[in-house]
Amino acid sequence: MREDGTGAVLTIGTDLGGGMRPQLAVPRGVWQGSRLRPGGKFALLGTTVAPGFEFADFELGKRAMLTERYPSFAEMIRELTR
Secondary structure, X not given: OOOOOOOOOOOEOOOHHHOOEOOXXXXXXXXXXXXXXXXXXXXXXXXXXXXXXXXXXXXXXXXXXHHHHOHHHHHHHHHHXX
């Protein structure tokens, strides 16, 4: 979800003809989450950051704040947060 309230659901996978992508680049300031598709058994995910990761720049998303800022994604936020 972007700062302007828009967002997208993208699928990582090998079916490129079906719209999947082998990897994604997530710009700074964009909230992201992930989950397995229904029926999925496992996933191996990794994150590479550049120029470098600093815990001071990390913010864990809080359900109430995210739902308020992105009401059209409320159900997805509920599923991805505690």
